Amino acid sequence: MSAPIIAIDAMGGDFGPHSIVPACIACLAEFPSLHLVLVGQISLLNELIARHSGVDRARLHLEQASEVIAMDDRPAQALRSKPDSSMRVALELVRDGRAQACVSSGNTGALMALSRYLLKTLPGIDRPAMMTAIPTERGHCQLLDLGANVDCSAEHLYQFAVMGSVAAEALGVARPRIALLNVGTEDVKGNQQVKLAASLLQPVSELNYIGFIEGDGLYRGEADVVVCDGFVGNILLKSSEGLASMISARMEALFKQNLGSRLIGSLALAVLKRLQGELAPARHNGASFLGLQAIVVKSHGAARPEGFQSAIRRAVMEVREDLPQRLHGRLEHLLL
């Protein structure tokens, strides 16, 4: 296939281009055929790029956009009143075929609304879902939805399961084990939506549905794809992030206080630092918007360069696997 071209909303997120530009430059070095189109205020972007040496400018393109969607703009505002926002222009590059994917760390609600409006959903999909990789004791699992849909019917959960399974396959998992997140593993447990979704998934032999999973089972790695509504997924992800931060902070404090010598403390802290990225999966890994006709990856608003780099990496994978086309093929069979 041809070299991937990815449109980057270079102005989004808490740190904006100061975090995004270094991530982009690192990705160009990591993927020798990758082209990036950075969308935003060209003068500022040029200034930040000039701080780095050895940048392959032939693969780093710039596209002007005069406006920025704020983290607290409402989706409707973003849709109606900022026609030249960096986020919108980046998505338009995808819509117009000038890029194959868009990566943004901007306002999630605005990105979802603009993505749906500009790129449209796949046939059979009512609502796109957000999915990310969560570290587990055995590797990773894909969790969806992460907050795009706070109220979900059983049919939505079923659609998420199908999309998550196809996406996990594309990311390299053979016959992904799909589970529904629930308060217990017995059939009688859970709310109506979850029980009904289970009855929709059970008879589908093309899907490797393994049943209900609990919150601790997720981290034990009992499934490859874990499906829940966006309310639950968002709470799980953010509380995990908060718990991980708290544990890191406490461990740092304990090691600083308690270990006899400074040497031991600093060795222990070095080990801790290596865990930090994984301890905050939401900040570290990008989240895919699944169910659109094109590829959109959301990076965490507070992502540091390594986090944004992970999001670009995810977009590159999805471009290589032509995820929307793959989803379309399977969905036609499983949904329509």
Add this chain to the structure above:
Amino acid sequence: MSAPIIAIDAMGGDFGPHSIVPACIACLAEFPSLHLVLVGQISLLNELIARHSGVDRARLHLEQASEVIAMDDRPAQALRSKPDSSMRVALELVRDGRAQACVSSGNTGALMALSRYLLKTLPGIDRPAMMTAIPTERGHCQLLDLGANVDCSAEHLYQFAVMGSVAAEALGVARPRIALLNVGTEDVKGNQQVKLAASLLQPVSELNYIGFIEGDGLYRGEADVVVCDGFVGNILLKSSEGLASMISARMEALFKQNLGSRLIGSLALAVLKRLQGELAPARHNGASFLGLQAIVVKSHGAARPEGFQSAIRRAVMEVREDLPQRLHGRLEHLLL
């Protein structure tokens, strides 16, 4: 007040009396006026007690019960077909005024069903809720509901907020900050139940309602009482437990692998061990059943002796504060 008497379901949980008896003996030493009534197979209990020296048998009573409710018994089964279960007999001691509280690490659904049947709910309370203390960056917060109610209306969430606030006060927090768990902190965020519950809480000046809280805000200690439906609370608690276990295991592995000398590794691991209890709040702290006419505390099924001890400690606190009576007084004012 008189010496507290607590009925203990001595046969429940994954480790049964082998974990419960040592916890009880430790609590008798910790609280010099405490009386415990251990309910179960007397011969087995006597055998386990005899392994300890210096036990004040004058404060350790035994009550025979011939049956045990299994962890996978359905609540209806527990109600109908096991009239002489240790759990039921322990609750009957409370109902009959022979004990002021019951602590069990048995089947949660069965304990809730038997508690409601034998002890009844307080006037104005549709459904009891489960609440536990979660460690935060600033101390602790009380989280409810933890799984007793998977579908909740706004009115239920309101009742949980009132009960959580009164209970937190009884546990020593002045004017507890109450928050509703949500996917964002802005008014427009969330599902209908949460938005409506917010509108019920806002006008009540007796309650210190501070608004929505996100999963990470909970661990940052932004509220003293965090309210959610039982589905969300259960997923949050169990996923936190799973994440904490995973982090502990990874850290152990990293320290064992990477630190140059065994000495450093063992020092680091000693520091880690001290965090373990807090890292698994569900296993460590007891959960209160709020909204009943008497005190019932649930210990985690997999609780080790220290965990069961925490649950007894929680029951002692609630007896001292006469929590059901306190709840009754406030509920009359705020609900009826």
